[in-house]
Amino acid sequence: MTVPSKIKILRTVQQVRQWRAESFLNDQSVGFVPTMGALHAGHCSLISQSLEENDRTIVSIFVNPSQFAPHEDLDNYPRTLERDLEILESQFVGQQVDAVFVPKVSEMYPNGITLHVDQQKGAFVTVHGSSEQLEGVKRPQFFRGVATVVTKLFNIVQPTRAYFGQKDAQQCVVIKNLVRDLIIPTQVRILPTMREPNGLAMSSRNQYLSREMKDRSAIIYQSLQKGALHYKEGQQQHQKQAVDAAEIRNIIRESISQDPEMEIEYIATSHPDSLEDLDFVEPGIGAVVSCAVKVPKENSSEKARLIDNVILN
Amino acid sequence: MTVPSKIKILRTVQQVRQWRAESFLNDQSVGFVPTMGALHAGHCSLISQSLEENDRTIVSIFVNPSQFAPHEDLDNYPRTLERDLEILESQFVGQQVDAVFVPKVSEMYPNGITLHVDQQKGAFVTVHGSSEQLEGVKRPQFFRGVATVVTKLFNIVQPTRAYFGQKDAQQCVVIKNLVRDLIIPTQVRILPTMREPNGLAMSSRNQYLSREMKDRSAIIYQSLQKGALHYKEGQQQHQKQAVDAAEIRNIIRESISQDPEMEIEYIATSHPDSLEDLDFVEPGIGAVVSCAVKVPKENSSEKARLIDNVILN
Numbered sequence: 001m002t003v004p005s006k007i008k009i010l011r012t013v014q015q016v017r018q019w020r021a022e023s024f025l026n027d028q029s030v031g032f033v034p035t036m037g038a039l040h041a042g043h044c045s046l047i048s049q050s051l052e053e054n055d056r057t058i059v060s061i062f063v064n065p066s067q068f069a070p071h072e073d074l075d076n077y078p079r080t081l082e083r084d085l086e087i088l089e090s091q092f093v094g095q096q097v098d099a100v101f102v103p104k105v106s107e108m109y110p111n112g113i114t115l116h117v118d119q120q121k122g123a124f125v126t127v128h129g130s131s132e133q134l135e136g137v138k139r140p141q142f143f144r145g146v147a148t149v150v151t152k153l154f155n156i157v158q159p160t161r162a163y164f165g166q167k168d169a170q171q172c173v174v175i176k177n178l179v180r181d182l183i184i185p186t187q188v189r190i191l192p193t194m195r196e197p198n199g200l201a202m203s204s205r206n207q208y209l210s211r212e213m214k215d216r217s218a219i220i221y222q223s224l225q226k227g228a229l230h231y232k233e234g235q236q237q238h239q240k241q242a243v244d245a246a247e248i249r250n251i252i253r254e255s256i257s258q259d260p261e262m263e264i265e266y267i268a269t270s271h272p273d274s275l276e277d278l279d280f281v282e283p284g285i286g287a288v289v290s291c292a293v294k295v296p297k298e299n300s301s302e303k304a305r306l307i308d309n310v311i312l313n
Numbered sequence: 314m315t316v317p318s319k320i321k322i323l324r325t326v327q328q329v330r331q332w333r334a335e336s337f338l339n340d341q342s343v344g345f346v347p348t349m350g351a352l353h354a355g356h357c358s359l360i361s362q363s364l365e366e367n368d369r370t371i372v373s374i375f376v377n378p379s380q381f382a383p384h385e386d387l388d389n390y391p392r393t394l395e396r397d398l399e400i401l402e403s404q405f406v407g408q409q410v411d412a413v414f415v416p417k418v419s420e421m422y423p424n425g426i427t428l429h430v431d432q433q434k435g436a437f438v439t440v441h442g443s444s445e446q447l448e449g450v451k452r453p454q455f456f457r458g459v460a461t462v463v464t465k466l467f468n469i470v471q472p473t474r475a476y477f478g479q480k481d482a483q484q485c486v487v488i489k490n491l492v493r494d495l496i497i498p499t500q501v502r503i504l505p506t507m508r509e510p511n512g513l514a515m516s517s518r519n520q521y522l523s524r525e526m527k528d529r530s531a532i533i534y535q536s537l538q539k540g541a542l543h544y545k546e547g548q549q550q551h552q553k554q555a556v557d558a559a560e561i562r563n564i565i566r567e568s569i570s571q572d573p574e575m576e577i578e579y580i581a582t583s584h585p586d587s588l589e590d591l592d593f594v595e596p597g598i599g600a601v602v603s604c605a606v607k608v609p610k611e612n613s614s615e616k617a618r619l620i621d622n623v624i625l626n
Contacts, residue, residue: 013496024337111494121442123460123494129434147436148495151464155496158471181424181436182461183326183468 007088008099010058016101016156019058024158028055032159032186034150037061038078038204039087042194046163047088049191051095054161059088060101060153062108066124067145070115078207101157108152117141125151127174127181130275134170134268134290135307143174150175151182159186167193167201169288169309173275193308195221201308210298216259217306220293223255224310227289231312235283242280245269248289256293263303265292272311286313320401321412323371329414329469332371337471341368345472345499347463350374351391351517352400355507359476360401362504364408367474372401373414373466375421379437380458383428391520414470421465430454438464440487440494443588447581447603448483448620456487463488464495472499480506480514482601482622486588506621508534514621523611529572530619533606536568537623540602544625548596555593558582561602569606576616578605585624599626 010016023030031050035043043059050057061084068074081102088097105113111122117140124144131143154162164172172190179188194202198218206214227248234243249267256262269278269287281287290309297304323329336343344363348356356372363370374397381387394415401410418426424435430453437457444456467475477485485503492501507515511531519527540561547556562580569575582591582600594600603622610617 017498025340027338108496109494110496111490123438123440123491125436125438125495127436152494152496155498158498177424178436181422181465182438183421183423183465185330185468185471 007085007097009085010099010101011103012107013103013156016058016099019099020158023056029160030054030157031057032153032157032162033057033059034153034162034164035059035061036063036077036204037084038080038207039084040194040202040204040206042165042167042202044087044091045194046165046191047097048092049189050161050163051092051097053189056098057095058099058101058157058159059097060103060157062101062103062149062153064108064145064149065105065113065115066109066120066148067142068115069139069141072139074115078204101153108149115141117144124148125178125182127177130170130173130177133275133277134266134270135292136170138265138292143171146171147174147178150178151184154179154184154186161187161189163189163191165193166190166311167203167308169290169311170275173273173288199225201306203306205304205306208297208300208304209295213261213295213298216261217293217295219256219259219262220291220306220308221310223252224289224291224308226255227252228310228312231281240283242282245278245281245287248281252289252291256291261296263294265294265305267291269312281312283313286311288312320398320410322398323412323414324416325420326416326469329371329412332412333471336369342473343367343470344370345466345470345475346370346372347466347475347477348372348374349376349390349517350397351393351520352397353507353515353517353519355478355480355515357400357404358507359478359504360410361405362502363474363476364405364410366502369411370408371412371414371470371472372410373416373470375414375416375462375466377421377458377462378418378426378428379422379433379461380455381428382452382454385452387428391517414466421462428454430457437461438491438495440490443483443486443490446483446588446590447579447583448605451578451605456484459484460487460491463491464497467492467497467499474500474502476502476504478506479503479624480516480621482603482624483588486586486601512538514619516619518617518619521610521613521617522608526574526608526611529574530606530608532569532572532575533604533619533621534623536565537602537604537621539568540565541623541625544594553596555595558591558594558600561594565602565604569604574609576607578607578618580604582625594625596626599624601625 031054033046063077125147126144127147199221200218230251231243252267292307294303294305344367346359376390438460439457440460512534513531543564544556565580605620607616607618
C-alpha cells in the first residue's frame with residue numbers, strides 16, 4: 001500500500017521561495033532539516049524537534065557534490081527518495097512535515113560544479129580555523145562543500161531554525177561559525193546523536209555494513225565511553241583538575257584496536273568551540289572526543305568510514 | 314543649522330532585523346544601498362533609484378576592513394559620517410531614506426578581523442573566476458573581502474533589491490555571480506557611472522586629488538571614449554565584424570599617456586560576464602573596457618588609484 005502523499009514536493013528554488021513567502025506574511029516560524037536522504041531515526045529525531053518548535057517544517061534531500069572528492073563515494077552514496085518520502089509521510093504523528101525540497105544539481109549549482117576544487121568557478125564559502133583538522137585532514141574539500149551548500153540552502157529556505165545532529169561534531173562547529181560570521185538569520189539547533197540499541201551511531205553509511213559488522217562496530221562508541229569514564233573518574237579523584245588528553249585517547253585506541261578489523265584513522269580530543277587539539281581536558285571547558293574508523297563493507301573489498309564522538313564537560 | 318534627523322540610525326544587527334521584520338509582515342519591498350560612506354552624487358543616484366523602486370530604502374555606511382590589504386588606505390579612507398547623514402536627510406525630495414545602518418567592525422566581524430589574509434579565521438566568501446584578474450591582480454584579497462561583507466550585509470538587511478554602480482565594473486560582475494551562485498534572494502541592480510561635468514567618474518577617492526588633478530584626470534574617461542569610438546567605427550566600416558581588442562587598448566593607452574602624471578596600471582578588454590581577456594570584441598557579446606590609473610595625491614608624495622570603464626555592446 002502506498003501512502004497518499006500530503007507533503008508538498010518542491011523541486012525548484014522558485015517553488016521554495018513562494019512557499020516561504022507565505023510564512024513571512026503570516027509571521028510563521030520555519031524549521032529546516034537539511035539532509036542527503038537515506039533517512040534514518042537520526043534524521044527523524046531532528047524532524048520531530050523541528051515540528052515541535054516551529055509552525056512549519058521543511059526537509060531538504062540533496063546529495064551535495066561539492067563536499068565529495070573525485071575518489072569518494074558520490075556516485076554510490078545511497079539514494080532512496082521513494083523510501084525517504086514514505087518515511088516523511090508515515091513517521092510523524094500529529095503535526096506533519098509541510099514540504100520537502102528535492103532540487104537537481106543544476107538548481108543548486110546554476111554555474112555547474114566539478115569535483116576538482118582547482119577547477120571550480122563561482123562563489124564558495126570557507127570556514128577557516130575549524131575546517132582543516134580532524135575530518136578535514138583526509139577530506140580537505142569537505143567542509144568548504146558543506147559550508148557552501150548550507151549557505152545556499154539557508155538562502156533558499158530562510159529558516160527560523162535549522163537542525164543538525166551532534167554525530168557530525170565538526171560539521172556542527174563549522175556551521176555554528178558560519179552562521180555567526182556571515183550573520184545568517186537562522187538559529188542553529190544541535191541535537192544528540194541517535195544510536196542503534198548496541199550504541200552504534202546512526203548513519204546513512206551504516207547501510208554499507210553487514211549485520212555482523214554493525215554489531216562489531218558498536219565497539220567504537222563503547223570505547224569512546226571508556227575514554228569519557230576515565231575523564232569522569234580522573235575529575236572525581238583529583239578534585240576537578242585537568243585530565244591528560246593523551247591518556248583518554250590511548251584508552252580509546254587500545255579498546256577499539258581489540259577488533260583487528262577496525263582501522264583507526266584518528267582519535268582526537270579537541271576544544272569544543274575552536275576544535276584546537278587539547279593536551280589536557282579541563283572541567284568547565286571540556287572537549288569533543290571524536291574518532292574516524294574504517295570498517296569492511298559488505299560484499300566489497302572497500303571500507304566504510306564511520307565517525308562518532310562524545311562530549312566531555 | 315543642523316538638519317533635524319528623521320532617518321533612523323541603526324547600529325546593531327538586531328535593530329536592522331527588527332526594522333526588516335516589519336517589512337516582511339507588511340509585504341513591503343526593501344531597497345538597499347551598501348556604501349563605505351563619503352557619499353557623493355554617484356551614491357545619491359543609486360539611492361534615488363532605490364526610493365523609486367521600493368517601499369522602503371536602507372543605506373549602510375561601513376568601511377570594510379577585509380577588503381583592504383595591510384599596506385592600503387584603510388586608516389585614511391575618508392570617514393565623513395556627519396556630512397553623509399546630512400546628505401541623506403537633505404538630498405531627496407518626496408520619499409525619504411528610511412534607515413541607515415552604521416555598524417561597528419565588531420558587529421560585522423563578531424569573531425574579529427585582521428588584514429593579514431593568512432591569519433584570518435572564520436567564514437569567508439570567495440568568487441572564483443572573476444576575482445583574480447584586473448583589480449584582483451594588485452589586490453588579491455579585495456574581492457574576497459567585498460564578497461564576504463556583501464554576503465553579511467545581505468544576510469542582515471535581506472533586501473528585495475540592492476544597488477551598485479557600474480563604475481566598479483568587476484565588483485558588479487563578482488556580486489552578480491555571488492548572488493546567482495549562493496542563491497541569495499536579492500535582485501542586483503547596476504546603475505550607470507555618475508560623472509563630474511568634465512567626465513571624471515565620481516569616487517570617494519577623488520577627495521584625495523587637487524582641483525587641477527581632478528581636471529587633468531578627466532583624460533581617463535576621454536581616452537576610454539576614444540577606444541569606444543574606434544570600436545563603433547570599426548563595426549560600421551566592416552559590417553559588424555569583430556574589432557581587434559589590442560587596437561582599442563592601444564588607442565586608450567596612447568591617449569592617457571599624453572599626460573606624464575598618469576601612471577597606467579592596466580587597460581583591459583574583458584568579456585562582460587566572465588571577465589575573460591578578449592583578443593577580439595564581437596558585436597552581440599561586447600566587452601567591458603576598464604582601466605586603473607594612478608595619479609598624484611594633493612599635498613602628498615603618494616598616489617591615488619582611479620578606476621573607470623566603458624561598456625561596448
